[in-house]
């Protein structure tokens with residue numbers, strides 16, 4: 210029988226690969242390992258990759274298995290979801306994995322300058338009404354720059370046309386170097402085997418959206434340290450299917 214939330218929270222409290230610093234805690238206690246993840250937790254000099262909004266942490270765990278010479282940290286605020294990945298990593302003896310339970314709005318409190326090489330955004334909520342909560346918005350890019358290496362890579366994998374279109378404009382408007390982009394990942398020719406292996410890791414949300422017949426979109430771009438970042442000023446059609454089973458909150462057809 211699967212565990213209930215309370216049992217999962219009890220497990221999380223004792224797991225060595227889990228750090229729990231939601232906003233309420235992080236405000237009181239400074240995060241001592243900031244800038245010291247490699248030395249104090251991973252005990253190596255390998256690159257660090259974050260999965261932001263990791264949910265159950267499928268990308269974090271599967272990438273860690275594919276790349277034992279890199280370190281992976283899944284970040285989310287939902288502990289019961291994160292429990293799945295944290296438990297799997299412990300059961301499989303993966304030493305290059307950690308999970309951080311916190312609000313991504315304060316992510317720069319946990320990592321020092323240049324401490325992280327890559328960021329994955331996997332099926333992030335598009336936040337169609339609220340760009341400041343959108344994980345690929347310039348306000349988040351500003352936070353990521355504080356700890357990502359100069360020109361470090363940001364990956365976005367999503368079902369959402371809204372989020373993908375928004376991020377495309379954000380990248381173009383700020384002249385961020387685009388490395389790869391496809392609107393239909395599983396029907397794109399010419400992707401090399403290594404990349405295909407990484408991209409074929411499926412998250413819980415990815416499987417759900419694919420079952421509904423939606424395209425999976427993917428892009429990766431570099432985030433240099435220099436230059437001012439500006440929000441693109443464009444109207445983007447809303448993803449209709451996201452109000453499926455829910456009443457529409459407004460009559461709007463587009464948003465910024």
Ligand SMILES: C[S@@+](CC[C@H](N)C(=O)[O-])C[C@H]1O[C@@H](n2cnc3c(N)ncnc32)[C@H](O)[C@@H]1O
Pocket residue numbers: 261262263264265266284285286287290311312313314331332333334412413414415
């Ligand atoms: C749609 S789910 C995707 C989960 C997973 N990546 C997947 O593909 O199955 C979005 C996740 O991001 C997390 N999330 C969204 N905004 C967040 C924030 N500001 N801080 C922490 N977690 C956040 C949510 O808790 C949720 O687990």
